[in-house]
Amino acid sequence: MKFYAGLDVGGTSGRVKFSAEDKTLIGEYLGEGCAFNTEGYELGREKYRKLMDAALSKYELTSSDCLGICIAASGIDSKEQEMQMRSIFEEMGFAKERILAVNDCELFLYLSKGPVLVTISGTGSICYGRNEAGEVFRTGGWNHVLSDEGSAYDIGLQTFKAYADWLDGRINCPILAKKIANATGVKTLEQADVYVNDHLLDKSPVGGLAVLCAQAAEEGDLVAKTIIKECAAKIFALVWDTCCKMEGKPDNRIKRELDEAFFANQEAKALQADLWLWGSVNVKNTFFREQIINMAKKKLPNVTVKIPEKTALDIALGVAQEHFA
Structure with a gap:
């Protein structure tokens, strides 16, 4: 049977969806994910083969019958990694000219025909933009040590720092502090020190604290609100800097921690x-999203902020159908 395939693969899970040549749905498969940039080519090759073998077998499909496949994957951060990903699928029998491999954020650029921006704030963060000439630019997303500003990890880290300041008697955030204490079991600065050493580079537990910060902000905790506002400003900074690249006018500034003062002195862009x-942060955190929308209205008045109605998996399948029609 001739078919199209779309993949949405993150570090935790990998999803595959198939449609027939007439675009009627065949089905989907959920398996193990792979962070391609951190797990490397050999392990990535093994995991992707396992994922596709199981998915194809479930629906009795053969790779050589694929009319087009779009792989939206976490960790395709360079041309070399894109070529490695393509080679993995070529080895599995997919036709070379029928494979499209993109970063999972870059995928959303296909939702618009003209100039377009997309920014993701989930466990990590990143921004992509495509200008009128079709050139694609990227800002951020270089893991949670080098960047990922404004992400759930960043919010969680700032939240735990605030909790440490509360334990030290330096700030007042009773709502936030109670939530963090209950979630982590940390009650003293000594315990906080151990917690940080155990989890500082582990994205999941730190990123999970972002939900508690959002809840505390909704309940009126001023420190939590400030953290959300500052991290939203960092996401908008990714968008702003990508706009500068799209216009061929990079600012070459020192990386900023908080951008309110900077943006207050900038004229609105006509892009x-x-x-x-x-x-998850952009979509589910209403207060966070409203900050970005408000900044965009002031400084990017001709930019239309949107949230995709389809999942990344459905978008990937749609891109495969359209790109290889």
Whole structure:
């Protein structure tokens, strides 16, 4: 049977969806994910083969019958990694000219025809933009040590720092502090020190604290609100800097921690584009999202902020159908 395939693969899970040649749905498969940039080519090759072998077998499909496949994957951060990903699927029998491999954020650029931006704030963060000439630019997303500013990890880290300041008697955030204490079991600065040493480089537990910060902000905790506002400003900074690249006018500034003062002194940009927001923080945290929308209205008045109605998996399948039609 001739078919199309779309993949949405993150560090935790990998999803595959198939449609027939007439675009009727065949089905989907959920398996293990792979962070391609951190796990490397050999392990990535093994995991992707396992994922596709199981998915194809479930629906009795053969790779050589694939009319087009779009792989939206976490960790395709360079041309070399894109070529490695393509080679993995070529080895599995997919036709070379029928494979499209993109970063999972870059995928959303296909939602708009003209100039477009997309920024993701989930466990990590990143921004992509495509200008009128079709050139693609990237800002951020270089893991949670080098960047990922404004992400759930960043919010969680700032939240735990605030909790340490509360334990030290330096700030007042009773709502936030109670939530963090209950979630982590940390009650003293000594315990906080151990917690940080155990989890500082582990994205999941630190990123999970972002939900508690959002809840505390909704309940009126001023420190939590400030953390959310500051991290939203960092996401908008990714968008702003990508706009500068799209216009061929990079600012070459020292990386900023908080951008309110900077943006207050900048004239609005005339760039006309769609701005797609994705990721758990952008989509689920209303207060966070409203900060970005308000900044965009002031400084990017011709940019239309949107949230995709389809999942990344459905978008990947749609891109495969359209790109290889």
